[in-house]
Amino acid sequence: MFEGLRFNHWKTNLDDSGIVTLTLDRASSSVNAISREVLDELGQIVERLAIERPAGVIIHSAKASGFAVGADIKEFVGYAKHGTVLENIQNGQRVYESLARLPCPTVAAVHGACMGGGTELILACRQRIAADDEKTRIGLPEVMLGIHPGWGG
Numbered sequence: 001m002f003e004g005l006r007f008n009h010w011k012t013n014l015d016d017s018g019i020v021t022l023t024l025d026r027a028s029s030s031v032n033a034i035s036r037e038v039l040d041e042l043g044q045i046v047e048r049l050a051i052e053r054p055a056g057v058i059i060h061s062a063k064a065s066g067f068a069v070g071a072d073i074k075e076f077v078g079y080a081k082h083g084t085v086l087e088n089i090q091n092g093q094r095v096y097e098s099l100a101r102l103p104c105p106t107v108a109a110v111h112g113a114c115m116g117g118g119t120e121l122i123l124a125c126r127q128r129i130a131a132d133d134e135k136t137r138i139g140l141p142e143v144m145l146g147i148h149p150g151w152g153g
Helices: 036-052 074-082 085-100 117-123 141-145
Strands: 010-014 019-024 056-061 066-068 106-110 113-115 127-130 137-139
Touching: 010 036, 019 036, 036 085, 056 066, 066 117, 074 085, 085 117, 106 117, 113 117, 117 137
Parallel strands: 019 056, 056 106, 066 113, 106 127, 113 137
Antiparallel strands: 010 019
């Protein structure tokens, strides 16, 4: 299904029943912060899923620390400097909306921290399941800083 595509931050697997598992594993990082590159790769994956129409999609994290800590805020400075804040917000919205519109069941499997852009990612899935563990936390902490969840939260 993903022949010819290479990803740095996502692992893909198609099982015999037609279920695709997407594993978020941001390269060179101990946590999954949602960077532009992570989003762009997810966008390529979702485009292929829309064409191939798997039986279902499961999204989870390979990081022991949790699902995703949110957007990569280090990139925000560059967006402001280059005047690309709106373009990057719209890109995230496009990717998450495309995921939400997939015609197959989509499930996010959450463990540990799932914050900000990670929460918006799981909200783009039709169903969510979370580990019953005290380390599992789901939220949009940016609202406490007066920042709107820009990718669809």
